[in-house]
Amino acid sequence: MYRLNKYLADCGVGSRRECDALIKDGFVKVNGKVAVLGQTVSENDKITVKDKRVGDKQKLYYLMLHKPKGCVTTVKDDLGRKTVMDFIDLKARLYPVGRLDYDTEGLLILTNDGDLSNRLTHPRNEINKTYVCRVSGILKESERIQMERGVLIDGVKTAPAKVKILEQDQHHTRCEVIIHEGRNHQVRKMFEAVGKEVEFLKRVAIGDLRLGGLKRGEYRFLNELEIDYLKKM
Secondary structure (H helix, E strand, O other), X not given: OEEHHHHHHHOOOOOHHHHHHHHHOOOEEEOOEEOOOOOEEOOOOOXXXXXXXXXXXXXXXXXEEEEOOOXXXXXXXXXXXXXXXXXXXXXXXXXXXXXXXXXXXXXXXXXOOHHHHHXXXXXXXXXXXXXXXXXXXXXXXXXXXXXXXXXXXXXXXXXXXEEEEEEEOOOEEEEEEEEOOOOOOHHHHHHHOOOOOEEEEEEEEEOOEEOOOOOOOOEEEOOHHHHHHHHHX
């Protein structure tokens, strides 16, 4: 037996939260009767969403892509730009989890597991994302501390972060930045707030899951230990 919302999520209908909303609004029926929240079902039940039969549970895929710069984190782009899906040759309906900016490269997870995607992107879970970057000029200690304590972006102060200087010379500073928020262009705007321009930005980890030696534009399937780790975050 399965909880109805999980069964629908595993069938690709949406995240559990989205499936709960469909159930609550009366769009889901089990054996011809309007379903209720918390209901359990079996694979032998006839389940419909908006009067359309929901098929067998789909196979779930979990991929890690090293997104290169110069492509958008979306399934389709109205402007005709290259998307992250152009690097995936798997015949399955996948979606990127979160996003990386057009000019940012690094670790991106793609999956058809709506429940996991919701878990990894929901702000309340405060999942750390680690970036390495090169910025113009010398990052002063006072500026580093200011970034860690929070800076104003569009009038709203950022949450505490970790900023570590890896190396620097008179022209550039290389840093590691760890944040758990997912605001638009956040790392770049954090440096802008202290007068620095980001010249290169790469996400190298989500939690303890690291990009490793995966080359730009390459992807691999996550192993069972990595999938279990993400589900417990």
